[in-house]
Amino acid sequence: MNIRLATDADRHIWDAYVLNHPDGSLFHLDRWRQAIDRAFGHPSHALIAEERGGVVGLLPLGEINSRFFGHYLVSAPFAELGGPLADTPETAVKLLEKAAEIGRERNCAYVELKNRQPLDGLPTKDLYVNFSKAILPEVEANLAAIPRKSRAAVRKGIDEGLTAAFGHDQFDAFYEVMAQSYHQLGTPIFAKGFFRAFLEVFGDDVEVMVVRERTGVPVACVLTFYFKDRVMPYYAGSLWEYRRLCPNDFKYWELMKRACERGCKVFDYGRSKIDTGSFSFKKHWGFEPTPLAYQYQLINADEMPNLSPTNPKYQRKIELWRKMPLALSKLVGPPLAKYLA
Structure with a gap:
């Protein structure tokens, strides 16, 4: 098996694999990576696994490096879902091993994997759920x-x-x-x-x-x-x-x-944090939550990060932001938001 970095020439085979994989999502598409790259230019380390001349797995992977929010890899940036897509669990493990290798080379604190189902052996954060229902x-x-x-x-x-x-x-x-x-x-x-x-x-x-x-x-x-x-x-x-x-x-x-x-056929209400206003709103619409497994490969970190606005340490900053003039928030917001992946 060969695992390599994806190139622009791989766009069609990448998206074809996503569309044919039962767990392929909007956020796995190369078009998602293109949009993020066009907007922010964060480094991409998207991985393709090949065997006998065909694609057998992939992992969208972006690098975020911020003095305020840390230095890490994430699959996939600014997305609800990410994580490895693969033909076999063994291929998924190989993709994760390569991701961790890149994380060490780049001196990242961790690799964040936005999985639908948890992978064995990785610390998991129980923060988000998805709400979807048949139309x-x-x-x-x-x-x-x-x-x-x-x-x-x-x-x-x-x-x-x-x-x-x-x-x-x-x-x-x-x-x-x-x-x-x-x-x-x-x-x-x-x-x-x-x-x-x-x-x-x-x-x-x-x-x-x-x-x-x-x-x-x-x-x-x-x-x-x-x-x-x-x-x-x-x-x-x-x-x-x-x-x-x-x-x-x-x-x-x-x-x-x-x-x-x-x-x-499906109304996908997207993710919400547990016990928040949007969580309650979607429940009141008759949607039932399905847990999402956000998991981590810890490299230069001792514990899972907590960049959520629900983190108590951010409450004072949130209150100050609300008091900021709207015009000023439009100026100073974008340089910060580009790192909130």
């Missing part, structure tokens, strides 16, 4: 399947006159809502170029939606990916001052309805 063939059947309180919130949004607009031409309004929403959460916002890179690389497989109230003011937004038979809202925001209008419930219903009409 019913009929639009109204999906509305009826939403639990009563959330369904009432959807109807309130409709009654309040909320409207949804889809398309890449909604990008500027999308980014403005995202910037305000991140500021309200105390989180650094990504640069515009980060989100634009997804639009440029994924084309028709990514979509922007903006929700507006009666007078036309944007109040919520979401950037959504389409992968295989899944609709995947991934980057979303809303404004607290309009929460009485239930813009989030309205937003996700409009997206579910659109996905149903498009023929999607």
Whole structure:
């Protein structure tokens, strides 16, 4: 077996392997790596395993080096999922051994693996879960399947006159809502170029939606990916001052309805941290959580890292960020956000 670094010439065979592998995800695609590279330029160490002239495994791997957040490898950067895809467990082990070797050569603290299922022998963080649910063939059947309180919130949004607009031409309004929403959460916002890179690389497989109230003011937004038979809202925001209008419930219903009409089979609500607001919101929509196994190869670290905003040591910084003027947060946020992989 030969394990080597992937090159641009491998893009087609890489994505073909991802699409054919039962555990292949949006985040394993080379297009995901392309978008991250275009936006940030973080070093990539994507690995391909070959045997008898064919691909038998791969591991997307990016390098993050920040004075604030540390120096580490991650599979895959800025993604919900990553980790090795392989024909056999033995091949996956070989890929992990190569990743650890690169980590040592680069003097990294650890390798983070965003796995769906845990791999044996690695420390595991029980922080994230995924929420996914089948989309019913009929639009109204999906509305009826939403639990009563959330369904009432959807109807309130409709009654309040909320409207949804889809398309890449909604990008500027999308980014403005995202910037305000991140500021309200105390989180650094990504640069515009980060989100634009997804639009440029994924084309028709990514979509922007903006929700507006009666007078036309944007109040919520979401950037959504389409992968295989899944609709995947991934980057979303809303404004607290309009929460009485239930813009989030309205937003996700409009997206579910659109996905149903498009023929999607699965509504992938994405990941949430356990016991957070987004976790509760998705539970109230009738989705059940499935644990994700974020695992670590510790190299120059003694314990698993904790870069989550739920870490108590970040609470003071989050409060200070919320008090920062919005315009300033748009300037100082992107240089920090590019390392929050």
